[in-house]
Amino acid sequence: MFLLAGSEVAVTSIIVVIVILIVILASCIKIVPQANAYILERLGGYQDTWHVGMHFKVPIIDKVAKRVVLKEQVIDFAPQPVITKDNVTMRIDTVVFFQITDPKLFTYGVENPIMAIENLTATTLRNIIGELELDQTLTSREIINTKMRASLDIATDPWGIKVNRVELKNIIPPAAIQDAMEKQMKAEREKREAVTIAEGERQSAILVAEGKKESAILNAQAEREAAILRADAQKQKMILEAEGQAEAILKVQQASADGIKMIKDAGADNAVLQLKSLEALGKVADGQSTKIIIPSNLQGIAGLATTFAEVVKN
Numbered sequence: 001m002f003l004l005a006g007s008e009v010a011v012t013s014i015i016v017v018i019v020i021l022i023v024i025l026a027s028c029i030k031i032v033p034q035a036n037a038y039i040l041e042r043l044g045g046y047q048d049t050w051h052v053g054m055h056f057k058v059p060i061i062d063k064v065a066k067r068v069v070l071k072e073q074v075i076d077f078a079p080q081p082v083i084t085k086d087n088v089t090m091r092i093d094t095v096v097f098f099q100i101t102d103p104k105l106f107t108y109g110v111e112n113p114i115m116a117i118e119n120l121t122a123t124t125l126r127n128i129i130g131e132l133e134l135d136q137t138l139t140s141r142e143i144i145n146t147k148m149r150a151s152l153d154i155a156t157d158p159w160g161i162k163v164n165r166v167e168l169k170n171i172i173p174p175a176a177i178q179d180a181m182e183k184q185m186k187a188e189r190e191k192r193e194a195v196t197i198a199e200g201e202r203q204s205a206i207l208v209a210e211g212k213k214e215s216a217i218l219n220a221q222a223e224r225e226a227a228i229l230r231a232d233a234q235k236q237k238m239i240l241e242a243e244g245q246a247e248a249i250l251k252v253q254q255a256s257a258d259g260i261k262m263i264k265d266a267g268a269d270n271a272v273l274q275l276k277s278l279e280a281l282g283k284v285a286d287g288q289s290t291k292i293i294i295p296s297n298l299q300g301i302a303g304l305a306t307t308f309a310e311v312v313k314n
Contacts, residue, residue, distance in 0.1 A: 030055045032054075036069060037070055039066040040063075041065040066103070068106055069100065077121055077122070080092055084134050090172055092171050094121055097165040101160055116159070148166040
């Protein structure tokens with residue numbers, strides 16, 4: 001019975017030893033996830049930097065001293081009091097974007113890297129703002145960001161840290177300065193409004209004047225064209241009237257000539273022909289003519305009367 005009890009204790013001890021060995025071996029297997037790095041120390045000294053994958057360490061003498069995140073990180077620091085070149089005290093809070101590039105330097109370079117970055121950011125910000133006046137500080141965010149990023153990147157390089165960006169989140173001037181700025185902005189807005197209204201009225205007056213000018217020009221052109229048309233119409237009327245009168249006289253003379261020709265063809269003597277010519281001349285004189293030309297072969301009113309009497313007798 002004692003032998004059976006002793007064998008059971010031995011088996012139990014072996015099982016316990018096997019379990020302990022399995023636990024120890026399992027603890028020696030480390031899997032490093034993506035975007036991480038492990039710092040391995042052996043007997044208290046730096047041994048290696050583990051990156052993504054499975055790694056094994058020696059039990060008891062090796063240990064993982066630090067787990068470092070390699071992704072870009074963001075730190076939002078509380079507002080820091082700063083004084084401008086013109087002695088205005090304001091509060092500015094900053095946001096720093098950084099990334100660990102060397103896990104070994106990050107682990108052994110500085111005791112508390114985040115606190116070190118915060119203090120370094122505050123002192124750098126004070127130095128830069130101290131060279132600027134209030135108005136420059138409010139309008140030079142990009143310049144301040146660039147200067148701070150360059151200074152912090154150089155200072156944190158021995159710590160295995162790369163500063164990618166620095167942003168001024170808020171610039172908080174004193175309450176009195178804020179009131180003065182609001183009044184100034186209000187005055188500027190009112191000024192721009194007045195200028196805009198005046199410019200609009202000026203443009204409106206110019207457009208109205210140009211409209212009146214164009215209207216006067218168009219009216220003058222219309223009147224000129226109407227006068228030209230009236231003159232052309234009067235001219236055409238006079239031409240047509242003159243042509244009508246000339247054609248009427250021509251037709252009268254033609255008719256008289258045809259009548260004399262018919263009398264002559266009928267055998268009338270010279271006296272009758274002269275009388276007909278005189279009648280034609282009288283018809284011509286009935287018009288608007290002021291001068292009458294009497295042919296030279298007519299020898300007087302008495303001769304004409306005698307000739308007419310003879311014709312009547314015959």
